Amino acid sequence: xxxxxxxxxxxxxxxxxxxxxxxxxxxxxxxxxxxxxxxxxxxxxxxxxxxxxxxxxxxxxxxxxxxxxxxxxxxxxxxxxxxxxxxxxxxxxxxxxxxxxxxxxxxxxxxxxxxxxxxxxxxxxxxxxxxxxxxxxxxxxxxxxxxxxxxxxxxxxxxxxxxxxxxxxxxxxxxxxxxxxxxxxxxxxxxxxxxxxxxxxxxxxxxxxxxxxxxxxxxxxxxxxxxxxxxxxx
Amino acid sequence: xxxxxxxxxxxxxxxxxxxxxxxxxxxxxxxxxxxxxxxxxxxxxxxxxxxxxxxxxxxxxxxxxxxxxxxxxxxxxxxx
Numbered sequence: 001x002x003x004x005x006x007x008x009x010x011x012x013x014x015x016x017x018x019x020x021x022x023x024x025x026x027x028x029x030x031x032x033x034x035x036x037x038x039x040x041x042x043x044x045x046x047x048x049x050x051x052x053x054x055x056x057x058x059x060x061x062x063x064x065x066x067x068x069x070x071x072x073x074x075x076x077x078x079x080x081x082x083x084x085x086x087x088x089x090x091x092x093x094x095x096x097x098x099x100x101x102x103x104x105x106x107x108x109x110x111x112x113x114x115x116x117x118x119x120x121x122x123x124x125x126x127x128x129x130x131x132x133x134x135x136x137x138x139x140x141x142x143x144x145x146x147x148x149x150x151x152x153x154x155x156x157x158x159x160x161x162x163x164x165x166x167x168x169x170x171x172x173x174x175x176x177x178x179x180x181x182x183x184x185x186x187x188x189x190x191x192x193x194x195x196x197x198x199x200x201x202x203x204x205x206x207x208x209x210x211x212x213x214x215x216x217x218x219x220x221x222x223x224x225x226x227x228x229x230x231x232x233x234x
Numbered sequence: 235x236x237x238x239x240x241x242x243x244x245x246x247x248x249x250x251x252x253x254x255x256x257x258x259x260x261x262x263x264x265x266x267x268x269x270x271x272x273x274x275x276x277x278x279x280x281x282x283x284x285x286x287x288x289x290x291x292x293x294x295x296x297x298x299x300x301x302x303x304x305x306x307x308x309x310x311x312x313x314x
Binding site: 015040041113121122123125126129130132133136215218219222223225226 | 235239283284287288291292295296299300303304306307
């Protein structure tokens with residue numbers, strides 16, 4: 001087996017040499033056709049937008065699966081430990097202060113990555129994942145009560161469904177406007193502007209919304225399984 | 235292959251070995267998170283910043299966090 005793997009590795013093209021044609025073709029064409037400077041986003045959300053639709057729904061289905069599986073356990077009557085209710089786990093002071101300082105930075109950074117999808121590296125998924133970690137940083141620096149109040153369940157669910165449905169609605173709107181499903185039918189604007197590249201920006205916004213809500217929901221479901229009380233002297 | 239990429243690949247091999255050789259699950263989670271960070275650096279060095287951002291958010295934050303929460307859940311079952 002190891003011999004076969006070694007033989008396969010030595011048969012690969014050299015490190016960094018790209019033998020296909022599609023990459024060079026897209027590089028020469030995408031900036032002028034779609035008025036973007038991030039060609040990866042153009043491929044993901046315009047040339048191959050249908051594949052990204054499927055990818056986003058994978059994350060959606062995974063979040064729903066986690067919610068279904070973890071809801072069963074919460075119905076059990078002996079779920080919470082009976083002694084010492086509401087004693088929070090002690091967090092370290094240095095970690096708390098640094099974490100609290102970073103929450104705002106992470107939120108701004110996540111929003112920047114989402115809305116500059118067609119200009120800088122990143123996009124909807126990356127910015128959404130970063131925004132999800134901002135919500136869990138609240139849990140890591142304060143206690144579970146405050147975390148559950150800051151990310152309410154109904155808001156996260158509504159945001160996730162709005163993001164997932166918004167992607168399909170943009171595609172249907174493109175159908176109604178006379179093009180193909182998910183075709184770029186909005187005005188393209190100037191390259192390098194924030195409001196360029198038509199539907200790519202809208203799709204990225206809705207994907208960012210959906211991914212951040214899905215990650216927040218995953219963390220919410222997982223964290224609710226952890227008992228926020230341990231022995232009395234931590 | 236630049237020197238930076240070569241150094242990162244060697245560090246990745248060492249990091250993978252460290253993750254496998256760690257015995258307690260809690261320390262293994264921290265080692266996994268650091269390995270995810272090294273992997274994200276490799277993706278940056280090979281000029282794939284989108285993948286690097288995704289790997290950073292998922293492999294160095296989300297997955298170790300869920301592993302830690304699962305470990306805490308197992309400890310709760312043991313103490314019950």
